[in-house]
Amino acid sequence: MKAEAWVFGSVTAFCALVTPAYWIITDNSAKGGDWTGTSALTMTTLLFAMCTLYLGFHASRMDPRPEDRKDGEIADGAGELGFFPPYSWWPLWCSLTLAVIVLGVVLAWWLFAIGVILGLLAVQGWIFEYYRGEHAH
Template sequence: MKHETWLFVICTVFLVLVTPAYWLITGDWTGTSALTMTTLLTLMVSLYLGVHAARMDPRPEDRKDGEIADGAGELGFFPPYSWWPLWCAMALGTVVFATAMAAWWLFIIGGVIGAVTLSGWIFEYYRGEHAH
């Protein structure tokens, strides 16, 4: 994780240099505040990755003598396909549209459909052909 740490450290240094320059050139409080918060965010991620990189054993891609075969093995579970995200997105779109139009009856319908589709997405691997 040392490469990732250095990537965020470089971003932090860049933002530390750019933020005062932006303030001196424009005098804009909004942009300066946003750049300051971004600087603090990249600093926080840099510190987190740096602490964890120091505590953990190097990964195969972090070692100089690492081979491609060292990283072999199970990487995780990847679902084959699912229609549930489409229906969840459509239910969310209905809820957002109903909120914008102040149609509370449509909001309730979208919320009920959203609860059903979200439950289907969560529990899709408990039944059917992809059950575990």
């Protein structure tokens, strides 16, 4: 995780340099400057700093992974990597019901209600898809 901490640290340093430069360049005293971009860059800098601190904190307290060691081999990383789900149609239905909900907000309340009901069914199907059917556990 040290490599990831260095990457995020580099981006943090870049954003920390760019933010004041952007503020100075866009500061038109007559117009008041561009506070939106400056605040967005400031928040981006703080977000990357938070990720850098988190990764650096955990990298110093954990054993190095095989890919972090200089003498690490490919075979050292062999083993169980986790559960990777097969294909699923439920994200499609969830996105379609979200589209119906958004259209319901724009067009009519009854379409919104239908979208919420269908959305609840779609989310329920997505959550419980591994409890029954072909991919049941």
